Amino acid sequence: MTLKLKKGKALVARDNKVIGTGARVPYYPLVIKRGHGSIIEDVDGNEFIDFLASAGATNTGHCHPKVVKAIQDQAAELIHYTPAYMYNEPMIKLAEELVKITPGKFKKKVMFGMSGSDSNDGMIKIARAYTGRSKIISFVGAYHGSTYGSISLSALSLNMRRKIGPLLPDIYHINYPDCYRCSCGKKVASCNLECLDELKQKFTTYLPPEEVAAIIMEPIAGDGGIIIPPEKYTKALYALCKEHGILFAVDEVQQGFGRTGKWFAIENFGVDPDIMVLGKSIASGMPLSAVVAREEIIESVGPPAHLFTTIGNPVCCQAALATIDVIREEGLVEASKEKGEYLKAKFMKLKKKYPLIGDVRGLGLNLGIDLVKDPKTKERYQVACAKICYRCWEKGLLLTFFANNVLRVQPPLVITKEELDRAMVIIEEAIQEFLNGDIPDEVLETAKGW
Ligand SMILES: Cc1ncc(COP(=O)(O)O)c(C=O)c1O
Structure with missing residues (x-):
């Protein structure tokens, strides 16, 4: 051709x-x-x-008729009135859906954003506020977005970080468990999660675990090259978090909404995260993102700690509600x-x-x-x-x-x-x-x- x-x-x-x-x-x-x-x-x-x-x-898929209709109908009624001051029903309905479809049988709440990046910033804010700790751990090879907070979490491109510093302080990176290119030189059959020793060593040498607010993980590393951690790694990391009062946060921006054959990628690994960051396919391409977390964690910040004029846009929220319907119905x-x-x-x-x-x-x-x-x-x-x-x-x-x-x-x-x-x-x-x-x-x- x-x-x-x-x-x-x-x-x-x-x-x-x-x-x-x-x-x-x-x-x-x-x-x-x-x-x-x-x-x-x-x-x-x-x-x-x-x-x-x-x-x-x-x-x-592109321009799914149901999503298009939801957008057109809502746009004819109200394009936006900021939820930073007022309320709108599509946003409330969507939050009710999100707390239902995300894993974890505990009380959850939602804060909306416009991009995966800003919701990762929201994750940092609530994790620090709730725990009273400042340190956050993420992974080498991770991409979490392009705001200052999410760039600070990311570690996969020097161009993202060159010349623009200083970035957010107190962010540490560990190796992602990569069974194809194991950083510990191990084979899958003989693996004893040696890769987790790197973090344990940090916890006993220079990174006091009682100062760590959260570990943020992509359940499957996306831009790092679709790397799937062993289930036992994710479970052990979660247990380590619980041992030290560290919140376990997942970035589902790329891997969520059915992409991995589950509603959310973390469901492949059998742990319920304290905080989830959602974006991308949530509204079939309309600009929308969300932080979904245990109620008490989200409620640790007061107004106006995480508001943006165009959050919870009703057109985007209707697109998201239609998206969830389409994923279910089809x-x-x-x-x-x-x-x-x-x-x-x-x-x-x-x-x-x-x-x-x-x-x-x-x-x-x-x-x-x-x-x-x-x-x-x-x-x-x-x-x-x-x-x-x-x-x-x-x-x-x-x-x-x-x-x-x-x-x-x-x-x-x-x-x-x-x-x-x-x-x-x-x-x-x-x-x-x-x-x-x-x-x-x-x-x-x-x-x-x-
Ligand atoms: C895992 C992950 N988190 C966050 C982001 C950032 O999302 P956005 O580009 O909507 O800000 C991306 C974007 O590629 C991503 O893949």
Whole structure:
């Protein structure tokens, strides 16, 4: 397929003149005009199967008719009146739903935001206020967002941190439990959670656990490359938190709302977090996020500690209520699990054929395909990722990568098996063309990625 790119190229040139480069991770010059289900159309009329779902923000698919109607109906009635001073019913209804669908049979409350980033800041505020402690622990490789608080929690890109400091004080990072590239050099069969010793050592040498307010974890590391911790690790970490009066917080911004084959990713690991941060797919792409936490934790801050003029926007809240209905009515949580297994089996077949694929990881429609120069050394193969993603785009598939060398497979949960099959044909062709040396180096000037 040869892409027509006339209008798109002209628009990208205009964009480059007026949009700051810090606000985009570039892959290819795709200017999107419309989307339906799992299909995206660009301004030149080219169509693509979407394996990115707007960075995991459109689990219900693009422009789901129910979500569109909810937005249109609410926009005709009231676009916004700030809940910072007044009340609105869609926000109340949504909070009632969120406390019901999130794990934990304790009393919970909600504070809304507009992005995953600001809700991670909310998490820091309530954890510090509730415990009276200042220290927060997060993970190397984590991405929690782009406000000062969430950048301080994140640790995966120097560009995010360069030149803008000082960041928030008292944030510490530990290694994420990564069984493919174990930081302790262990094999899964002989693992005794040696990786948790790093934290225990900190607790006995320079990081007093009684000063730690919270540990914030992505239940599955997303931008770190879809890394799934062993269940026993998450359980042991949770127990360690409880032992020291530390709150256990999870960032479900990317992995929530059915992505992993459960409503929330932490449900795969059998612990109920004290605080949850939600975003992205919560409102099918409308700007909305939330902190959901034990009532007494949320109530530890008073007004106006965490309010923004446009929080709890009724249009966004109606979109979120419709999103939850769609996930329920169309069985998207189960669909994610089933289609995820279907797709994973296909990638496992490719792995047998191509040593370039070092690892295939994931739960639900949420896969990380780890490309390596050599399966023994597991050296990350960034160039392969960039070239293959670029060629997939040229062939009609939106595929991106993160963690330098991991193909990101997160299509809308409504994607059909036929679309998955077509996408897999494209991916295999792109791999073969890469291995044959048919993808020119010049694409690397565009396909930079994470
Ligand atoms: C795990 C996680 N947390 C937080 C964020 C930040 O969310 P937002 O970009 O909506 O601020 C992201 C975004 O990619 C994310 O993946």
